[in-house]
Amino acid sequence: MHRSHTCGELRIDHVSQEVTLSGWVQRSRDLGGMTFVDLRDRYGITQLAFNMDSRAELCEQARKLGREFVIKATGTVIERSSKNKNIPTGEIEIDVTSLEVLNASKTPPFTIEDETDGGDDLRMQYRYLDLRRGPVMSNLMLRHRMSIESRKYLDSIGFMEVETPYLIKSTPEGARDFVVPSRMNPGQFYALPQSPQTFKQLLMVSGYDKYYQIVKCFRDEDLRADRQPEFTQIDCEMAFVEQEDVLNTFEGMVRHLFQEVKGIEVPEFPRMTYAEAMEQYGSDKPDIRFEMKFVDMAPVTKDKGFNVFDSAEAVLGIVAPGCAEYSRKQLDALTNFVKRPQIGAKGLVYCKVNADGTFKSSVDKFYSQEDQKAWMEHTGAKEGDLILMLSGDLDKTRKQLNELRLHMGSELGLRDPEVFKPLWVVDFPLLEWDEDTERYHAMHHPFTSPKPEHMDILESDPGKVNANAYDMVINGVEIGGGSIRIHDRGIQSRMFDLLGFTKEEALAQFGFLMNAFEYGAPPHGGLALGFDRLCSLFGGSDSIRDFIAFPKNNSGRDVMIDAPAPVDQAQLDELFLDSTAPQGEEV
Structure with a gap:
C-alpha cells in the first residue's frame, strides 16, 4: 500500500493513528535534533517529523531528501507543538517510523511553490512541473468543477451529449482552418472543426431536440490572452425554440454555475441591443460594472470655431467621476494612451469641473466658461468630475473612446474581478x-x-x-x-x-x-459558450492559458513537446506532400 491517506486529509481527530503517505518533497528543514519535511500531493501538504534522538538513522535519511523526491512515509499522527493555521493539516504532523524513496529528482529548474521564480517560458517548457504548483492545480480543479456542474445542469433539463467528428470538410467562412491531408485520398484534405455548427443542426433534423457537447475546436488565427489554436466550447442546440427559450435556458445554466461554483446569486441578465451597446459603450461586449456611458457632445461643442470638433462626424465624451484633480502629468498620460497605435486617436480634449464651480479645459481658447457649463449640464457631470472627449469618424471614435473608458475604469478600481455583471x-x-x-x-x-x-x-x-x-x-x-x-x-x-x-x-x-x-x-437555435474564457472569468484571470493543462504559447507552439515539428520524409511521401518548401512557408 503506497498510502492510507492523502496529504490534505489528516486532522486532529486522527491523532494516534498509524498512517502511510506518499507524495513529493516540497521542502525540508534541518534543525539539528529534528528534521521536518513538508510532503505534498494534489490534496495538500502534511508535515513529517524525524527525531534524531529516537531514530537517528531515519533522520539522516531524511536529511538527504531533495526537493521533488517522491517518497513514502509511514508513522503515527501526533499533535504539533507549533501549529500552522495557514494549512488544513496544520494541527498535526507524522512521527515517521519508516521512509522509502520511491524516486529521486533532479533539482527543478524553478521553485515549485505558489510564488515561483520561474518565468512564463520556462514554466511552459516544464509544464508538467508547473502543474504541481498549488495555483495551477486550483485552476484545473475549478475547470473540472465547471465541467461537472455544466453537465449536471444540462442533463437535469433533458440535454443529451453527442460527440461530433473532428475530421470534417473545410469551409471558406470564418477563421482559417487547420487542414489534415488524407493518405487514402491523395490530394484531398480534412479540416479540424472551428465549431460543430453544421453537425448540431443536422442533429436537430434527426430529432435530437436538446444536444450539447463540451468539445475541442480549432482555429488557425493569431493568438492573444483569450485565444488558443485549440480551445473548448460548451456547444448546445435546441429544436422547437425561439430566441427567448434559448436565452432563458443558458442564462439559467450560467446562474447555476455562479451559485454552485462561486456561491454567488446572480440576478436576471439585462438585455441590450447591439445598437444600444455601440451607442452607449462603443462595444458589442460592454463592461457594465461601471457607468461612464458615452454622451454625444456634438450639440454643445460644434460651431464654436474649434475645427477639430466642427469637421468631425462625431464628438463623444465620458465623465470620469472624481478626477478633476488629475495633474497635468496624469492628463498627458491619458493623451498618450489614446494616441497609441493600437488605439489611434489624434488627441484628447478634457474639461475639469472644479469644486469651486469653475471650469478648466484643454480648449479654453475656443470655449467660454458658459460653454463648458453647458457641457457639465449636458453630460450630467458633477463638481470634481472630469469630462473626456474624442472626435472623428463615428465608428473609429466609438472604438477609441471604449478603450479610454475601460482604461479609466481600471485606473479608478471600478473593474473588480470579484464583481460579476x-x-x-x-x-x-x-x-x-x-x-x-x-x-x-x-x-x-x-x-x-x-x-x-x-x-x-x-x-x-x-x-x-x-x-x-x-x-x-x-x-x-x-x-x-x-x-x-x-x-x-x-x-x-x-x-x-x-x-x-x-x-x-x-x-x-x-x-x-x-x-x-x-x-x-x-425550427432550432442554440449557442456556444467559450469554456476556457468562462473558467478564466470565474478564476479572476485575463488569460485562458492559466486554465488549460497544456497550452500553446503566443506563437502557437507547445514548447514542452516542441510542436509543431518537421515530419519524416516517408510520412510526407505517403501523403503525397512536398517537403522542399523552406520552413515557415506554406507547402
Missing part, C-alpha cells in the same frame, strides 16, 4: 460589409436566421437586416454567442446568394445541409 446583447446586424472584398460577410455565420420582420428587405436592403442572434457578455468579455438558425432551404439559399456564393459553390460546400432541410427540419 452579465448581460445579453441582442439584435446584431445580420451582415457586415467588407471594403476589401466588396461583399457582405455574415456577422456570426451563414446559418443565422434574419429577424422575421426583416425578411422582406433581405435582398433590397441587406445592410439593415437584423439577425436573430445574441451574445452573452460578462464583465466586458464575450463568453458565448448563438442564434436562431435558418431551417428552410429556400431562405438558406437566399443567404448564400447574399454572401456571394454561386449556386455551385453553395451546393459543393453545404449541399448536405440544404438537402437535410428538405426532410422535415424543425
Whole structure:
C-alpha cells in the first residue's frame, strides 16, 4: 500500500493513528535534533517529523531528501507543538517510523511553490512541473468543477451529449482552418472543426431536440490572452425554440454555475441591443460594472470655431467621476494612451469641473466658461468630475473612446474581478460589409436566421437586416454567442446568394445541409459558450492559458513537446506532400 491517506486529509481527530503517505518533497528543514519535511500531493501538504534522538538513522535519511523526491512515509499522527493555521493539516504532523524513496529528482529548474521564480517560458517548457504548483492545480480543479456542474445542469433539463467528428470538410467562412491531408485520398484534405455548427443542426433534423457537447475546436488565427489554436466550447442546440427559450435556458445554466461554483446569486441578465451597446459603450461586449456611458457632445461643442470638433462626424465624451484633480502629468498620460497605435486617436480634449464651480479645459481658447457649463449640464457631470472627449469618424471614435473608458475604469478600481455583471446583447446586424472584398460577410455565420420582420428587405436592403442572434457578455468579455438558425432551404439559399456564393459553390460546400432541410427540419437555435474564457472569468484571470493543462504559447507552439515539428520524409511521401518548401512557408 503506497498510502492510507492523502496529504490534505489528516486532522486532529486522527491523532494516534498509524498512517502511510506518499507524495513529493516540497521542502525540508534541518534543525539539528529534528528534521521536518513538508510532503505534498494534489490534496495538500502534511508535515513529517524525524527525531534524531529516537531514530537517528531515519533522520539522516531524511536529511538527504531533495526537493521533488517522491517518497513514502509511514508513522503515527501526533499533535504539533507549533501549529500552522495557514494549512488544513496544520494541527498535526507524522512521527515517521519508516521512509522509502520511491524516486529521486533532479533539482527543478524553478521553485515549485505558489510564488515561483520561474518565468512564463520556462514554466511552459516544464509544464508538467508547473502543474504541481498549488495555483495551477486550483485552476484545473475549478475547470473540472465547471465541467461537472455544466453537465449536471444540462442533463437535469433533458440535454443529451453527442460527440461530433473532428475530421470534417473545410469551409471558406470564418477563421482559417487547420487542414489534415488524407493518405487514402491523395490530394484531398480534412479540416479540424472551428465549431460543430453544421453537425448540431443536422442533429436537430434527426430529432435530437436538446444536444450539447463540451468539445475541442480549432482555429488557425493569431493568438492573444483569450485565444488558443485549440480551445473548448460548451456547444448546445435546441429544436422547437425561439430566441427567448434559448436565452432563458443558458442564462439559467450560467446562474447555476455562479451559485454552485462561486456561491454567488446572480440576478436576471439585462438585455441590450447591439445598437444600444455601440451607442452607449462603443462595444458589442460592454463592461457594465461601471457607468461612464458615452454622451454625444456634438450639440454643445460644434460651431464654436474649434475645427477639430466642427469637421468631425462625431464628438463623444465620458465623465470620469472624481478626477478633476488629475495633474497635468496624469492628463498627458491619458493623451498618450489614446494616441497609441493600437488605439489611434489624434488627441484628447478634457474639461475639469472644479469644486469651486469653475471650469478648466484643454480648449479654453475656443470655449467660454458658459460653454463648458453647458457641457457639465449636458453630460450630467458633477463638481470634481472630469469630462473626456474624442472626435472623428463615428465608428473609429466609438472604438477609441471604449478603450479610454475601460482604461479609466481600471485606473479608478471600478473593474473588480470579484464583481460579476452579465448581460445579453441582442439584435446584431445580420451582415457586415467588407471594403476589401466588396461583399457582405455574415456577422456570426451563414446559418443565422434574419429577424422575421426583416425578411422582406433581405435582398433590397441587406445592410439593415437584423439577425436573430445574441451574445452573452460578462464583465466586458464575450463568453458565448448563438442564434436562431435558418431551417428552410429556400431562405438558406437566399443567404448564400447574399454572401456571394454561386449556386455551385453553395451546393459543393453545404449541399448536405440544404438537402437535410428538405426532410422535415424543425425550427432550432442554440449557442456556444467559450469554456476556457468562462473558467478564466470565474478564476479572476485575463488569460485562458492559466486554465488549460497544456497550452500553446503566443506563437502557437507547445514548447514542452516542441510542436509543431518537421515530419519524416516517408510520412510526407505517403501523403503525397512536398517537403522542399523552406520552413515557415506554406507547402
